[in-house]
Amino acid sequence: xxxxxxxxxxxxxxxxxxxxxxxxxxxxxxxxxxxxxxxxxxxxxxxxxxxxxxxxxxxxxxxxxxxxxxxxxxxxxxxxxxxxxxxxxxxxxxxxxxxxxxxxxxxxxxxxxxxxxxxxxxxxxxxxxxxxxxxxxxxxxxxxxxxxxxxxxxxxxxxxxxxxxxxxxxxxxxxxxxxxxxxxxxxxxxxxxxxxxxxxxxxxxxxxxxxxxxxxxxxxxxxxxxxxxxxxxxxxxxxxxxxxxxxx
Amino acid sequence: xxxxxxxxxxxxxxxxxxxxxxxxxxxxxxxxxxxxxxxxxxxxxxxxxxxxxxxxxxxxxxxxxxxxxxxxxxxxxxxxxxxxxxxxxxxxxxxxxxxxxxxxxxxxxxxxxxxxxxxxxxxxxxxxxxxxxxxxxxxxxxxxxxxxxxxxxxxxxxxxxxxxxxxxxxxxxxxxxxxxxxxxxxxxxxxxxxxxxxxxxxxxxxxxxxxxxxxxxxxxxxxxxxxxxxxxxxxxxxxxxxxxxxxxxxxxxxxxxxxxxxxxxxxxxxxxxxxxxxxxxxxxxxxxxxxxxxxxxxxxxxxxxxxxxxxxxxxxxxxxxxxxxxxxxxxxxxxxxxxxxxxxxxxxxxxxxxxxxxxxxx
Numbered sequence: 001x002x003x004x005x006x007x008x009x010x011x012x013x014x015x016x017x018x019x020x021x022x023x024x025x026x027x028x029x030x031x032x033x034x035x036x037x038x039x040x041x042x043x044x045x046x047x048x049x050x051x052x053x054x055x056x057x058x059x060x061x062x063x064x065x066x067x068x069x070x071x072x073x074x075x076x077x078x079x080x081x082x083x084x085x086x087x088x089x090x091x092x093x094x095x096x097x098x099x100x101x102x103x104x105x106x107x108x109x110x111x112x113x114x115x116x117x118x119x120x121x122x123x124x125x126x127x128x129x130x131x132x133x134x135x136x137x138x139x140x141x142x143x144x145x146x147x148x149x150x151x152x153x154x155x156x157x158x159x160x161x162x163x164x165x166x167x168x169x170x171x172x173x174x175x176x177x178x179x180x181x182x183x184x185x186x187x188x189x190x191x192x193x194x195x196x197x198x199x200x201x202x203x204x205x206x207x208x209x210x211x212x213x214x215x216x217x218x219x220x221x222x223x224x225x226x227x228x229x230x231x232x233x234x235x236x237x238x239x240x241x242x243x244x245x246x247x248x
Numbered sequence: 249x250x251x252x253x254x255x256x257x258x259x260x261x262x263x264x265x266x267x268x269x270x271x272x273x274x275x276x277x278x279x280x281x282x283x284x285x286x287x288x289x290x291x292x293x294x295x296x297x298x299x300x301x302x303x304x305x306x307x308x309x310x311x312x313x314x315x316x317x318x319x320x321x322x323x324x325x326x327x328x329x330x331x332x333x334x335x336x337x338x339x340x341x342x343x344x345x346x347x348x349x350x351x352x353x354x355x356x357x358x359x360x361x362x363x364x365x366x367x368x369x370x371x372x373x374x375x376x377x378x379x380x381x382x383x384x385x386x387x388x389x390x391x392x393x394x395x396x397x398x399x400x401x402x403x404x405x406x407x408x409x410x411x412x413x414x415x416x417x418x419x420x421x422x423x424x425x426x427x428x429x430x431x432x433x434x435x436x437x438x439x440x441x442x443x444x445x446x447x448x449x450x451x452x453x454x455x456x457x458x459x460x461x462x463x464x465x466x467x468x469x470x471x472x473x474x475x476x477x478x479x480x481x482x483x484x485x486x487x488x489x490x491x492x493x494x495x496x497x498x499x500x501x502x503x504x505x506x507x508x509x510x511x512x513x514x515x516x517x518x519x520x521x522x523x524x525x526x527x528x529x530x531x532x533x534x535x536x537x538x539x540x541x542x543x544x545x546x547x548x549x550x551x552x553x554x555x556x557x558x559x560x561x562x563x564x565x566x567x568x569x570x571x572x573x574x575x576x577x578x579x580x581x582x583x584x585x586x587x588x589x590x591x592x593x594x595x596x597x598x599x600x601x602x603x604x605x606x607x608x609x610x
Binding site: 063076111 | 271272274298300302303304306307308310311312313314315316317318320322336337340344447448449450451452455456457458459460461
C-alpha cells in the first residue's frame with residue numbers, strides 16, 4: 001500500500017473543535033502543510049487570537065502563544081524583534097483583527113514588521129455567538145443587528161486588504177477564499193508566499209481568507225459556500241493587492 | 249566603590265535596567281516618564297538590544313508579552329493612565345507566568361489628572377491591578393540611587409518566581425537629579441541561563457505553549473492555586489523595608505517613596521523639638537512588611553501614615569497592626585506635594601490626639 005496523504009507534522013493530534021462547514025480547519029491544515037514544506041516547524045512561533053481560533057495553540061505543532069483579543073501583531077512584533085531567527089505568524093479573525101485589533105494590525109504594517117498574518121474573514125463574531133463584525137455585509141443579519149447591517153447606523157464593511165495595501169511598508173497582501181478546491185490550492189500558495197517572504201526578510205505579509213460560518217450565519221454548509229461566492233466576494237474581491245520587494 | 253554620576257531619576261532607572269540585563273523595551277510617550285524611552289531608544293541598540301515605540305500602551309504591553317515569552321529580559325514604563333491601559337496585558341503575563349519588569353512613574357489622578365508626582369496608584373499596584381487573582385512584586389524607590397539599583401532586584405525576583413515585577417515611583421523621583429552609584433556589576437546577558445519555558449527554536453525538544461487559559465472544569469482553580477504557593481514564598485522571603493529611629497519612638501511615621509523623604513525631614517524637625525518620632529519605610533509594597541509593622545505595634549501606640557493620596561497604604565498599615573495601635577493619616581491627593589512642615593504639624597496633632605485618646609481608652 002502506498003501512503004497518498006497524511007496529516008501534516010505541523011498539526012497536533014488534538015481533535016479540532018470547529019463547527020461542521022467552518023473554514024478554520026482547512027486553513028489550519030494549509031498553514032501546517034506550508035510549515036512542513038518550508039521545513040520551518042521547529043523554528044516557528046505562532047500567535048493564537050481570541051475568537052474561534054483561540055485554541056490554535058493546541059492545534060499547531062510548534063511553539064505557540066495565546067494572547068489578548070486583537071493584539072496578535074503586537075505580540076508577534078515583540079517575539080520577532082526579540083528573536084529574529086524565529087518565524088512568527090499571527091492567526092486572527094475579523095473581529096480580532098479588524099475591530100479591536102485595528103491599531104495593532106495597521107501599525108505592524110506601518111513598521112513593516114517581518115511577520116506573517118493569517119486573517120480569517122467570515123463577516124461575523126463566531127465564538128461569542130454571531131454578533132456583528134466590522135466586516136459584516138450590508139443587510140446581513142447578526143445577533144447585534146437583527147434587522148441586518150444598516151449603513152446609516154453601522155457604516156459599511158471594512159475592506160482590510162485594500163486599506164493595508166495603501167500603507168507603504170507592506171510587502172505582500174492577497175485575499176483568497178477556501179470554499180472550492182482550486183481556491184484552497186490558491187490559498188495555500190498565498191500562505192506559502194507569505195511565509196517565504198518572512199524567511200527572505202521581506203517584511204509584512206498578510207493573507208486574508210474569506211471563510212464560512214454556517215453556525216452563526218444560520219445556513220447549511222452548502223448554502224454558506226454559496227454565500228461566500230455570491231455575496232462576500234462582491235464586497236471582498238479576491239486577488240493580490242500588494243506584491244513588492246518589501247518595505248524593508 | 250564605583251564612581252558616582254549625577255543622573256535624573258528616569259534616566260537612572262533606564263540605565264539601571266540595561267545594566268540589569270534588559271534587552272527589549274516597548275513603550276508609549278507619557279509625562280512624567282518620557283526620559284525612560286528616550287534614553288533607551290539610543291542606549292539599547294548600543295548593547296544589541298531592541299527598542300520599539302509602540303502605537304499605544306496596549307500594544308506596548310503586548311509586545312512585552314511576546315518578548316517576555318522568548319525569555320529575553322524586557323521592560324516597559326509608563327505613568328498612571330498608561331499603566332491603567334496596560335493592566336490587561338499585565339494580567340495576561342501574570343496568568344502565563346511570564347517574568348518582566350515595568351515602572352510606573354505616578355502622576356496625579358484620577359482621569360487625565362495632572363503631570364505632578366503622586367501616590368494614588370498604590371491600590372492598583374499592590375492588589376494586582378488588572379483582572380483576576382494575581383500579584384505583582386512592587387518596589388518603591390525614594391531616591392534616584394534606588395531608581396538605578398532596583399531594576400536589578402526586580403529581574404532577580406521576576407525570573408526566580410516567574411512573575412511580573414515593578415518599580416512604583418512618582419513624577420518627583422523620576423524628574424529630580426541626584427548622585428547615583430550602580431551598586432552591582434553589569435549583568436552579562438550571554439551568561440544568563442536558558443529558560444526551560446521560553447518560546448524559540450524548538451528543534452530537539454517538545455513544543456512549548458504560553459497561555460493563560462484553561463476551560464476545563466476546575467483546572468483554572470488549580471492553576472491559580474499553584475501560583476499562590478509562590479506568592480506565599482515571596483511574602484515569606486522577599487520583604488524589604490527600612491527603619492529609622494524606631495527604637496525609642498512614641499510615634500512611627502509610615503511612608504514610602506517621596507512621602508518617606510518628606511517624612512524624614514519632618515522626623516528631624518520633630519526630634520529637635522523633643523518628640524520621639526521614628527520612620528518605617530516599606531521598600532517592597534507587595535509583599536508588604538506586615539510582620540515587622542505588627543512587631544512594632546506591640547510596643548508603639550501611635551502610627552502616622554503619610555501619603556500623597558487620599559489614603560491607600562494606610563489600609564495595609566491598619567491591616568498589619570490589626571487594632572494593636574492607633575493609626576493616623578496625613579495625605580494630599582491630586583499631585584500636591586506634602587511639605588515637612590505639614591507632616592510636623594500632623595506629628596504634633598498625633599502626639600496630642602494619641603495621648604488623649606489613649607488616656608481615655610486605656
